[in-house]
Every structure is written in structure tokens, then in C-alpha cells.
Amino acid sequence: MEFVLKDQKINFDPQALKVIANASAGGLRDALSILDQAVAVSKDGSITLDDAYEITGSSRIDQQIDFVASLLKTDMRQAFSIISDILSSGKDPLKFAQDLLVLFKNLILIKSSPELVNSQSIDRIKKLSEDHSNRVFEKLIDLTADSLAKMKQSVRPDLYLEILAVKGSELVTDRI
Structure with a gap:
């Protein structure tokens, strides 16, 4: 290119x-x-x-990081606000979920192979990954992948994005 x-x-x-x-x-x-x-x-x-x-149709990396940070802090108000911003700006909820998968992968990689993380927000990714184990991010990957599959079959993919936020926060606090 x-x-x-x-x-x-x-x-x-x-x-x-x-x-x-x-x-x-x-x-x-x-x-x-x-x-x-x-x-x-x-x-x-x-x-x-x-x-x-x-x-x-991609979301900005800062929005993705802010969304994940809100899940990790169990701040549903912030998570739902970000979802609302994404949807109101015409972004595809499926694309946002796909972008989240890449971010979760980067949150895992940053700890062991930072040279493989290709992002303009590498410092924010590094900071976000510090307080949580890779196991949390692996569970969030599984949850996001499951949600993405359901989103593809639904006439209301935005609903599954919101459910992802709730379940993701519960996952972080070991409530699921």
C-alpha cells in the first residue's frame, strides 16, 4: 500500500x-x-x-481500550455509554466485537511478546494488561467470540453487545 x-x-x-x-x-x-x-x-x-x-467501519482503538477498561473496573455506566456512542456513530456492533478480539489478543501478547503488538496505543494497552492475568483476557476472548457468533444470527446484535458488557464485568469479578 x-x-x-x-x-x-x-x-x-x-x-x-x-x-x-x-x-x-x-x-x-x-x-x-x-x-x-x-x-x-x-x-x-x-x-x-x-x-x-x-x-x-472500525472503532477507534481508544474506544476499544476505554470499553475494556470499563469492564475491568465493572463500570457498566461507562461501558453502556461507549456502546451507545459506537452505535450512534453508525459503527457495526459486529465489527466492534471483532476489534475487541484483536485488543484482547494484544493484551495477552503485550506481556510476553510486546514486539508483536502493532498498535498506536501500545502504552495504554500495556497499562491495561498490568493489573489482570492473561486468564482473564482468555475468558474475555471466549465470551466475545461466543457473543459474536450470536450477534451474527440476531436481528439485534446491539443487544448481544450489551450482554457482552454485563457478562464481561461479571467475569472479571468471578461472578460467572
């Missing part, structure tokens, strides 16, 4: 390319298609991180 953008003399935020690469799941054609869309929506001919989030 960098080669194409440099060849076309289009400025870009390297973090935007990471979001696009993640959304394309390793498919070069998909990545180039998303990149083309990002160029089309860019306001000044430069691809920004916001352009990448808009095109891919």
Missing part, C-alpha cells in the same frame, strides 16, 4: 494503513480496494486515520 501511495504521490498516516491492513485480513486486493475508497473520501488528498476508520 505504501508503494502505491508513494508512487501516486498521496500522503498518508502510517497508522491508517495499519487499520486498512487489519480490515483486509491479509488480502491484498481487499486492502487496495479499501485504500482506493479511502483516497476517494479523503478531504485533502491525504489518507488520515479518521479516513481509515470511516471506510473500514
Whole structure:
């Protein structure tokens, strides 16, 4: 993607390319298609991180981290507020759950192999992982994956996202 953008003399935020690469799941054609869309929506001919989030439907990493932090603190008011913000901004709840899976993986990896964590918010991820064992994040991965499967079958995936928040908080306090 960098080669194409440099060849076309289009400025870009390297973090935007990471979001696009993640959304394309390793498919070069998909990545180039998303990149083309990002160029089309860019306001000044430069691809920004916001352009990448808009095109891919991904939530901002800060929202994901804030959501997980609210689960770990069992702050349902904050968790539901973040869900409301995500949904009101038109983000897909399924995509948010998929993004959470990547974040949970990074929370596990940061402890043993920080060089494998590819995120602009690595310091926040590191801080978030410090107070909890990998076992908690593994359970949250399982819970999120189960919720995601149910979300895909539901006409109300937002409801399962809210249930994920409640169960995730209960899980952290060992109530489930």
C-alpha cells in the first residue's frame, strides 16, 4: 500500500494503513480496494486515520481500550455509554466485537511478546494488561467470540453487545 501511495504521490498516516491492513485480513486486493475508497473520501488528498476508520467501519482503538477498561473496573455506566456512542456513530456492533478480539489478543501478547503488538496505543494497552492475568483476557476472548457468533444470527446484535458488557464485568469479578 505504501508503494502505491508513494508512487501516486498521496500522503498518508502510517497508522491508517495499519487499520486498512487489519480490515483486509491479509488480502491484498481487499486492502487496495479499501485504500482506493479511502483516497476517494479523503478531504485533502491525504489518507488520515479518521479516513481509515470511516471506510473500514472500525472503532477507534481508544474506544476499544476505554470499553475494556470499563469492564475491568465493572463500570457498566461507562461501558453502556461507549456502546451507545459506537452505535450512534453508525459503527457495526459486529465489527466492534471483532476489534475487541484483536485488543484482547494484544493484551495477552503485550506481556510476553510486546514486539508483536502493532498498535498506536501500545502504552495504554500495556497499562491495561498490568493489573489482570492473561486468564482473564482468555475468558474475555471466549465470551466475545461466543457473543459474536450470536450477534451474527440476531436481528439485534446491539443487544448481544450489551450482554457482552454485563457478562464481561461479571467475569472479571468471578461472578460467572
